[in-house]
Amino acid sequence: MSKIEFRMPKMGESITEGTILNWLVQEGDTFEEGDILVEVATDKVDNEVPAPSSGTMLSHKVSAKDVVPVGDVIAILELSDTASAKMSQAEKMPDKGSPATSEKKPKKATNSNSSSKAYKVNENLFISPLVDAVARKNHISYEELARITGTGKDGRLRKSDVTNYLNEGRPFQFAQPVVEPSGFQVPDLKFDKGTGKIVEMDRMREMIADHMVYSKHTSPHVTAYVEADLTDMVTWRNANKLKFQEKHSERLTFTPLFIEAVANAIKDFPMINSSLDGKNIIVKEDINIGMATALPSGNLIVPVVKNADKKDLKGLAAATNELVGKSREGKLKGDDMKGSTFTISNVGTFGSLMGTPIINQPEAAILATGIIKKRAEVIEKPEGDTIEIRSMMYLSLSFDHRIVDGYLAGSFLKRIADNMENFDVERTF
Known part of the structure; x- marks a missing residue:
């Protein structure tokens, strides 16, 4: 048996310290590998730190509510020699009666959760709504999900994989990725990032960042553009919004x-309403439209209008107004943001x-609508060309080129523009 120093783990690039919430294993108690030893809070999230192996808790070096820098010793554990060798973050303490070394090596602020384990990123990760729900409940980022080995078809991640991973104490939560040698190595450039006020990301911003990086890493993005003449739509809305x-x-x-224009276009081009699952394309039966909405904090959230193709204008207006209201008041529920x-x-x-939006995974495409701006346009008529003031808007469609080709994307985008331009000015409600 060997005594080792159990240190405060690193829990994120910008995290330098954590607060001890509660010791779950008391001094003198034994524990098994994966048992939660201590709960640690940071500015972003609460973490449960598991035991790297079975052993005994000899002593606590810090108490509840203590703020401890990353890398500082928080407890002394007694583990078997085999288990002790696996802990890259722990340094063996000299046994009683054995000579202590006269020269101390610098202590490394490594984490107790990573040990010597490393992971390979699952680059073809497909996150089902069920897996996504489990991940959100347990504060698992998309980056961490990509570290879990999937046991489903073609390596697909199943709910049981995530559950087993949680039961194992999230061994790859703070692990370092395995770097595969390649012909091109990213240089370690020392950029001058300047000085100024440091603003740490909140939890929502961290998740948005993970989602955006994951989306760009997963889907080869291509963006197509078109402009639409919304004059008739604008005129009709201005004349009827009060009524x-x-x-x-x-x-x-x-x-x-x-x-309404998008949902009708999707019915004409259903392949745009799809997701990629391994080597299979899932064409969705429902048309659920997500609305990217900015919160007062500046963060972005995507509430969802379910079955948009089956709602009339009144139903669509009611759904969008309700979701926007909930977003601004912070009252959105989980179901309001699922299933787009x-x-x-x-x-x-x-x-x-105009914009070049990033795809909201696992969808196949996303539409950006620009500002409606009046411009002088040349209008072709049988009697000759005229110049008129028209209300114009640019539309841009970012699509996943793995499953959507240029013809489908261009045809779909043009159909949306046609639906907007051919607006029925005589319609009633």
């Missing part, structure tokens, strides 16, 4: 009109002419 609100008690924004099959990001809300 609509008086009759249905719902505000009539452009969002439900855009969703296609997403719209209205970058025109912020005054942007």
Whole structure:
């Protein structure tokens, strides 16, 4: 048996310290590999730190509510010699009666959870809604999910894989990736990042960052553009928005009109409403439109209008108004953000002419709608060309080139524009 120093693990690149919440294994108690020894809180999330192997808790070096820097000793454990050798973050203590070394080696601020384990990234990871729900409940990022070995068909990640991973104490939570040698190595460039106020990401921003990097890493993004003449739509809405609100008690924004045009285009091109599962393409039966919505904090969230193709204009207006209201008030529930099959990001809300949105995984495409701007346009007529003031808008579609080719993307995007341009100015509600 060997005594080892159990240190405060590193729990993120920007985390330098943690607060001891509670010791779950008391002094003198024994534990098994994977048992939770201590709960540690950071600014971002609470963490359960598991035992690297079976052994005995000899002593606590810190108490509950103590703030401890990463790498500092928090406990003394007694492990078997085999288990002790596996702990890369722990340094053996000299046994009683044995001579202590006169020269101490620098202590490395490594983490107790990584040990000598490393992982390979699952580059073809498909996250089902069930796995996503388990991950969100346990604060597992997409990056960490990619470290788990999937046992499903073609390496697909199953719920049982995530559950077993949690039961094992999340061994790869802080592990370092295995670097495969390749012909090109990313140079370690020492950029001058400058100085200034340090603003740490909140938990939501961290998850958004993980999701965006995962999406760009997973899907080869291609973006197509088209412009649409929304003059008839704008004229009709301006003439009817007050009447609509008086009759249905719902505000009539452009969002439900855009969703209606997109849902109708999806019905004409159902392959755009799909996801990739290994080597299979899943064409979704439901048309659920996600709306990228900015929160007061600046973070982005995507509430979902379910079965958008089956709702009339009143139903779409009611659904969008309710979801936007919940977003601003922080009252969205889990079901409000699940199940989207296609997403719209209205970058025109912020005054942007156009955008190149990142796909909301595991969807196949995402649409960005720009600002509606009046311009002088040449209008072709049988009697000759004229110049008129028209309300124009750019549309941009980012799509996953693994499952959507240029013809499908271009045809779908053009159909959305046609639906917007051929707006029925005589429609009633």
